Amino acid sequence: MDWRVRFVDYPEQWRRQRAGLLPVIEETIAAGDLMLRHQLRDFETNLARFVGTARGVGVSNCTDGLRLLAHALDIGPGDEIVSVAHTFVATISPFVLRGAKPVLVDIGEDHLMDTDQLADAVSKRTKVIIPVHLNGRTVDMAAVLKVAESVGAVVVEDAAQALGASFAGRNAGTFGLASTYSFYPAKLLGALGDAGAVLTSDGALADRLHALRDHGRVAQAELDGWGYNCRLDNLQAAILDWRLGLLPEWIKRRRELARLYTSLLHDVPDLSIPVGPDADPRRYDVFQNYPVTTARRSELVAHLRADGIETLISWPIPLHRQKGLGLDHLSLPRTERLCREVVSLPLHVELTDDQVAYVAASVRRFFGS
C-alpha cells in the first residue's frame, strides 16, 4: 500500500535523526559499552529528572517493568488489582500471572478510568490500583489516591502513553508509588526496538527493581534473591538518552498537531474528537494518540484508506471480551461502545500541517461536511 499519510513514519524519523544518532550509536559500540554501562545510568537519571522522581530503573520493556513491580510488591493469590479493560493487556497481565484477581472498571467520556466506579470496586483485598494515562492524558489522580488510601492499596501508574503529561502542575508518573514507561518505537519516546522503565521516589523499591532486573544481583557476585533478566539494552539507553533531549520539542509539536486537528474537526456532526490541548489550562496532555469516535467507524476507516491515510484501532476487543482471558462475566458498557467506535488518526512528530489538513479534509468529506 502506498500511503500518503502513514500512522507512524519510521523512515522519515530516521532521515531527520540520522545525523544526530549515528555518532551516538558509533561511540557506544566503539567503546564496547553494551551492557549496564554509563549510558544506561545517565538515561535513568535524566528520565527520572524529566518526570520528577528520585529514581529510574531501565528495563527491557514496560510489561517487564510491571512484572518486576508485581514481584517486588509480592502480589499473589487472594490479592485483587483494579484497573480498566480499555488498555493494553500488559497493564494487568503481570499481576494476573502471579495469581491476582483482576477487577476492571468502566471508563468515562475521556476514555480514562471512571473514578466513581473505582471507589465501588475496591475492597480490603485490593493490593494495587493501576490507572492508565491513556492517549497522553492524565487520570484524575486526586480521586484515585483518595480511594487507594481508603483501603490501603498501592498505586502503580501505567504511564506508557503519558511521558511528559501533567495535571494541575504535577507530572503523570509522580502520584503513585511507581510508574511504568514503554519505549516501544511508536511511543512518544521510542527506542529502535523494545525498551521500558520504572520510575519511583522510593529508594528501597528502586534498589529492589535494579536487583530484580539483573538476576537479583546487588554486587558483582552477590544475589539478594531470585531475579530475572529484564535489563534495558545499553545501546537502546544511549539512543533514548539522546532522544530524551528532543522530547519537550516533540511534545510541543504533538500538541500543535492536536490543536490543528481540533480546529479542523470540532464541528463535524456524528464525530467525537479528543478534548483539545487548550480546553483545560490545568492539563498538559501529550497526545500519544488522537482518537476519534463514530458509529460508522469501519466505513470511515475504509474511506480514509482509499485516500491513502493509515489509521489504527488500538483495541477493537476490550480485555473482558477476549475469549482466552476468562473475564467475560464483566459488563462494561462504555468500554464496549468505545471499542466499537474508536479509531486513532495519524499523529506523530514527523507529520506536516499539510498532511493534517489532508486527513481532516478527507474526514470532513466522509461526513459530508
Ligand SMILES: *Cc1c(COP(=O)(O)O)cnc(C)c1O
Ligand atoms: C505500550 C503499552 C504497554 C506495554 O509496553 P511494552 O513496552 O510494549 O511492554 C503497556 N501499557 C500501555 C497503556 C501501553 O500503551
